[in-house]
Amino acid sequence: MNGTRIFADFKVxxxxxxxxxxxxxxxxxxxxxxxxxFGTIFSGGGGGAVSLAVENLDHNSPASVAxxxxxxxxxxxxxxxxxxxxxxxxxxxxxxxxxxxxxxxAGFQADLANRTPVNLTLFTxxxxxxxxxxxEGAVTGIANYFNLRAVCTGGSCAPVIQVPAPLxxxxxxxxxxxxxxxxxxGFSILTxxxxxxxxxxxxxxxxxxxxxxxxxxxxKAEWLLSRISWYVLxxxxxxxIMIGAGAGLFGARVEITLGLIPFLIVGPFLFVSLGMLAGTxxxxxxxxxxxxxxxxxxxxxxxxxxFAVSMFPAGLQVVAHVLPLYYVIDGMDQVMLFSNTTRxxxxxxxxxxxxxxxxxxxxxxxxxxxxx
Amino acid sequence: MAHxxxxxxxxxxxxxxxxxxxxxFSVDVGTVYAxxxxxxxxxxxxxxxxxxxxxxxxxxxxxxxxxxxxxxxxLHKRVGVIPQDFRFFDKITPKEGVEYYGRLFGTRPDxxxxxxxxxxxxxxxSRFDTLSGGQKQKLGLALALTNNPxxxxxxxxxxxxDPQARRSIWEVIRKLKRExxxxxxxxxxxxxxxxxADQVGIIHHGKIIAAGSPDEIIRAHGRSERLIFTAPATLxxxxxxxxxxxxxxxxxxxxxSLDSIRDSVRILNAVEASGIPWDGFVTRxxxxxxxxxxxxxxxxxxxxxxxxxx
Numbered sequence: 001m002n003g004t005r006i007f008a009d010f011k012v013x014x015x016x017x018x019x020x021x022x023x024x025x026x027x028x029x030x031x032x033x034x035x036x037x038f039g040t041i042f043s044g045g046g047g048g049a050v051s052l053a054v055e056n057l058d059h060n061s062p063a064s065v066a067x068x069x070x071x072x073x074x075x076x077x078x079x080x081x082x083x084x085x086x087x088x089x090x091x092x093x094x095x096x097x098x099x100x101x102x103x104x105x106a107g108f109q110a111d112l113a114n115r116t117p118v119n120l121t122l123f124t125x126x127x128x129x130x131x132x133x134x135x136e137g138a139v140t141g142i143a144n145y146f147n148l149r150a151v152c153t154g155g156s157c158a159p160v161i162q163v164p165a166p167l168x169x170x171x172x173x174x175x176x177x178x179x180x181x182x183x184x185x186g187f188s189i190l191t192x193x194x195x196x197x198x199x200x201x202x203x204x205x206x207x208x209x210x211x212x213x214x215x216x217x218x219x220k221a222e223w224l225l226s227r228i229s230w231y232v233l234x235x236x237x238x239x240x241i242m243i244g245a246g247a248g249l250f251g252a253r254v255e256i257t258l259g260l261i262p263f264l265i266v267g268p269f270l271f272v273s274l275g276m277l278a279g280t281x282x283x284x285x286x287x288x289x290x291x292x293x294x295x296x297x298x299x300x301x302x303x304x305x306x307f308a309v310s311m312f313p314a315g316l317q318v319v320a321h322v323l324p325l326y327y328v329i330d331g332m333d334q335v336m337l338f339s340n341t342t343r344x345x346x347x348x349x350x351x352x353x354x355x356x357x358x359x360x361x362x363x364x365x366x367x368x369x370x371x372x
Numbered sequence: 373m374a375h376x377x378x379x380x381x382x383x384x385x386x387x388x389x390x391x392x393x394x395x396x397f398s399v400d401v402g403t404v405y406a407x408x409x410x411x412x413x414x415x416x417x418x419x420x421x422x423x424x425x426x427x428x429x430x431x432x433x434x435x436x437x438x439x440x441x442x443x444x445x446x447l448h449k450r451v452g453v454i455p456q457d458f459r460f461f462d463k464i465t466p467k468e469g470v471e472y473y474g475r476l477f478g479t480r481p482d483x484x485x486x487x488x489x490x491x492x493x494x495x496x497x498s499r500f501d502t503l504s505g506g507q508k509q510k511l512g513l514a515l516a517l518t519n520n521p522x523x524x525x526x527x528x529x530x531x532x533x534d535p536q537a538r539r540s541i542w543e544v545i546r547k548l549k550r551e552x553x554x555x556x557x558x559x560x561x562x563x564x565x566x567x568x569a570d571q572v573g574i575i576h577h578g579k580i581i582a583a584g585s586p587d588e589i590i591r592a593h594g595r596s597e598r599l600i601f602t603a604p605a606t607l608x609x610x611x612x613x614x615x616x617x618x619x620x621x622x623x624x625x626x627x628x629s630l631d632s633i634r635d636s637v638r639i640l641n642a643v644e645a646s647g648i649p650w651d652g653f654v655t656r657x658x659x660x661x662x663x664x665x666x667x668x669x670x671x672x673x674x675x676x677x678x679x680x681x682x
Contacts, residue, residue, distance in 0.1 A: 008475035012461055012468070019463035019499070207459045211425060215448045216476040 001225075005218050009226035017230070027192070031238050034184050035245040038306065039177045039252075050131040052077040052138075053093055053101040055084060061109035067142060067161075068104075076138040090123055090167060095338065097179055097308035099125040100135035112146070115160050124166040132166065139163055177250040182332035183305040185239045189267035190299055190325050192238070193231045194275040198292035200227075201279020201366065214368030221363045224276060231268035239264055259335035262348045267328045270355035273362045274324075280366040299325040304333075327351050375434075376401045376523050376554035377422060382431035384417050391417045393578035394431065399571065404545065404555040406569035408562065410668050414578040415558050416456070416527065422556065423453050423525050436522060449477065452521035456528050458512030462501035466492055466511045469500070470518055477519040489547075490514045491540040506533040513544060523554045531560060542568060562661040572660070576668045586660050593667060594658030597633050601626040601643065603650035610646050615639065 017023055052071070058064040072079045077100070084092035086103065093101040101123040111118035122139050124132035143161040204210045213223065239260070246252030278295055282288035302316060303309070303325035309317055320326045331347030334340040377399040384392040392414040399405040409415040420426040421433060424440030424447055433440055438447045460469060470483040487493045490510040495503060503511065509529055516524060526545070530538040538561075545568050548555050559565055565572055566586045574582040574589070582589050601607060608619040608626045617639065618629040628639055636655065643650060658666075 004478070005476050008472050012464055012472055015468065016461050016463045208455060208457070209459055209461070211455060212453075212459070214425065214444075215423070215451075215453050216473065217445070217449060217478070218476050 001219075002217075002222060006222045006226045006229070009218060009223060010229050013226060013230045014233075027234060027238065028241060031184065031188060031242045032245045034187070035177075035180070035242055036249060038180050038184065039246065039250045049075055049078040050100055050134050051098060052079050052135055053082045053084075053096070053098040054079050054104065055082055055086065055089060055101070056104045057086070057106040058104050058108035059106075063109035063112050064104045067108075067146060070142045070145065071138055074138045074142065076134050091338070093123055095308070095333075097176070099131045099176075102135075102139060112160055117160060117162055120161060120163050122163055122166040136163075136166055177246055177252040178254055178337060179308065179333070180306070181242055181246045181252055181254050182336050183329055185235075185242055185264075185332060186267070186303065186325055186329035187300060187305045188238045188242070189235055189264070189328055190271055190303075191296060192234065193227075193268055193272040194278075194292055194296045197227065197272055197275025198279040198282070198288045199285070201276055202282055202285040202288035206285065210368045220366060220368060221359075224273065224359065224363060224366075227276075228269050228272045231272050232265050235264045235268045254336040255339065257335050259341060259344055260332060263328055263332050263335070263351070266348060266351045266355050270324055270328075270351055270358055273355060273359040276366055277358060277362040280362065299323045302326075304329045324351060324354050374400060376436060377405070377556060378432075378434045379418075379422070380432045382418065382421065382433055383429050384414070384421065384426070385429045390578050392421070392428075392575075395575065395578070395580045397573050397580060397583060399554060399556060401554055402549065402552045403570040404549050404557060404568050406565035406572045407556065407558045407575065408565055408572060408664060409575035413575045413668070415575055418575065419525060419527055419556070419558055423451070424448065449519060450521060451523045451525060452516030452519060453525045454509065454512040454516045454527060454529050456531070458508055460500045460508070460511065460515075463499050465497050465499055466503075466514065467496040469511060469515055473515045473518040479519055481518050486514050486517060489517070490544055491537075506537040509533060510537070510541070513541065521553065523556065524548055526555060526557045528558055528560060530564060538564070562659070562664050566660040574664060574667060581667055582663070590658055590660060590663055593663045595629065595662070595666075597630045597636075597655060597657045599628045599630060599636055599639060599653055600656055601628070601650050601653045603643075603648060607643065607646065607648045607650065610648060611639065611642060614646075615642055 017027075054068060056064050056068070068079050071077055080098075082092070082096075082101075089101065089103060093099075103121040103123075105118060105121070108118055110116075120139060120143060122136060124135060140163045143163050146161050243252070243254060243256060246254070274295065275292065278291045279288045282291050298319075302312070302320045303323045304320065305325070309320045309326065309330075312320060327347040327350045331344045331351070334344035334347065375398040377397075379395060379397050381394050381396060382392055383390060383394045395414075395418070397405075407415055407419065417426060421428050422435055422440055424435075424444035427441050435447055436450055440447055464472070466487055467483045470481055470486050474481045474483075483496060484493060487496050490513045492507060492510040492514060495507055500508065500511065509532075513526070513529060516526075529545075530541050533541065542564065545555055545557065555568075557565070557568065569586060571584065572582075572586055572589055573580050582593055584592070603626050605621045605626065608621050608628075611617055611619040611626075611628060615638070617635070620627055630636060630639075633655070640653075
């Protein structure tokens with residue numbers, strides 16, 4: 001391994017890239033377009049039912065089911081049953097992208113029958129005031145309806161179901177744009193090297209550039225490391241642009257921490273190598289593009305790029321957990337949003353091990369010269 | 373080491389087809405060897421095996437006493453290669469290209485001096501995708517020289533170049549030879565081989581069908597000297613009948629084969645005495661191109677010039 005050769009090739013890559021206006025445009029402007037597009041679509045909070053995560057500790061008692069059914073019928077909220085530990089319910093809502101949540105306590109039905117006051121615990125996100133107000137109105141309104149029914153039938157005027165002031169979600173309050181930023185950085189880490197390397201692998205072979213490089217002392221591993229270095233640099237720039245655009249356009253608040261750096265390195269390392277491996281398998285540029293798409297598109301949509309994986313059906317969640325990009329995005333969520341270093345370390349470990357394996361396979365199978 | 377390149381029993385098979393069929397040749401250190409053959413003859417396959425870009429099926433190949441396939445990494449530091457239709461990074465300039473190759477090889481060539489040597493210094497800061505075909509080939513040649521190679525493989529280096537550019541490449545090849553380097557040249561231009569090569573090998577259907585210096589090949593495979601008259605066909609009949617010489621009509625010209633150039637005086641006298649009108653004559657002897665055409669047929673780009681019969 002020779003650093004001078006890697007740096008010499010790196011300079012050629014950088015110059016080639018900087019002198020290509022289209023590539024430069026897409027690298028620098030595309031992240032802003034993505035943030036602007038998805039931020040605008042999903043941060044408005046206008047209209048429609050708010051997704052309300054409900055933990056029913058009364059184990060689907062008839063009274064609790066009736067309450068939730070009535071809540072759902074308001075069309076102000078869309079009830080989604082969840083099963084999170086109560087102690088971390090607030091954090092789990094944040095992790096999974098819910099802006100409102102509700103806990104129905106154990107003994108809800110019995111308390112109702114005995115006219116013993118019972119508290120519903122509502123969690124809202126003050127950064128999404130529209131959703132918070134909509135959910136609070138629905139939860140309180142249906143509670144009042146049940147209370148009035150209790151008055152009419154029991155002759156007592158004391159409200160039975162009480163809804164204290166809502167609690168905030170998570171240790172910090174996050175909005176969709178905050179979750180979107182790590183997802184879109186992950187999207188960029190995946191797509192930029194994958195599409196480019198798959199194309200390079202087949203076009204350089206077709207044009208004889210690999211053949212010419214094989215006649216120099218540059219090794220395959222050095223060549224690949226030079227490309228990886230470029231995409232790591234590009235990822236740092238792109239991540240900076242996305243964080244800046246998210247903050248500037250939508251007031252996003254993510255933590256910029258040193259813990260982010262390992263993901264911005266191992267992510268491109270993995271996907272540059274994977275793109276090269278995919279391109280090596282392909283015999284023609286057309287089949288290379290197809291293989292690249294087959295690998296990239298499922299990862300693009302099922303790894304938590306645009307929506308939290310926990311919102312997916314169970315089967316798709318299993319699929320997400322075998323996709324490498326999931327660990328990149330989840331890890332960045334942990335360091336940028338939740339300060340969960342332990343989980344982030346696990347994520348970066350998975351990606352790093354995969355990166356080393358895929359790099360070794362790419363170097364092993366990609367051929368400069370014709371072995372036939 | 374007398375031979376820079378040594379090939380014994382080299383063969384390359386694709387399925388049941390022998391692209392190269394057990395050939396032998398050697399190239400002396402410091403000489404120019406021209407490897408000729410029509411398209412599909414096995415020329416490029418052989419060259420790529422010598423360069424370490426392709427694996428042979430059978431036989432032994434040594435370049436600078438190294439096996440090009442198994443010792444390719446060591447060999448490539450000592451040889452320079454310009455492939456056919458040289459391609460490079462589109463947005464990189466010749467100056468940057470030379471610096472890049474210099475760093476890869478661990479040499480520190482002076483880009484300006486090297487590009488001057490191949491007559492490309494005026495384009496040293498132009499991007500590769502703006503260069504003409506000839507300028508691209510010149511850059512390929514410059515890059516092949518960045519590591520100060522002992523053996524240069526030049527695969528059709530002047531194809532598509534204008535006459536002036538071809539001559540400047542020829543001058544570089546002559547200079548390489550003067551510097552004591554070995555040049556293995558494949559070319560479509562037989563004139564180029566005849567002008568530059570010390571030794572020539574002609575490959576056809578995977579076999580070497582002629583080898584030696586250009587003069588040796590012409591002597592071995594060429595025809596005798598000929599007198600070519602611009603005259604009616606009756607002149608051919610007259611000369612055959614009266615002098616007993618071999619005379620025939622080719623493309624409207626009367627062609628008379630000579631046993632010796634001295635016979636031409638006797639034949640010219642007979643022509644003059646015949647009273648048959650004639651407009652002029654030329655003498656013609658075979659060159660390498662004629663021999664090549666006789667051995668393998670016309671080249672794809674047309675070896676024979678119109679109006680001048682063989």
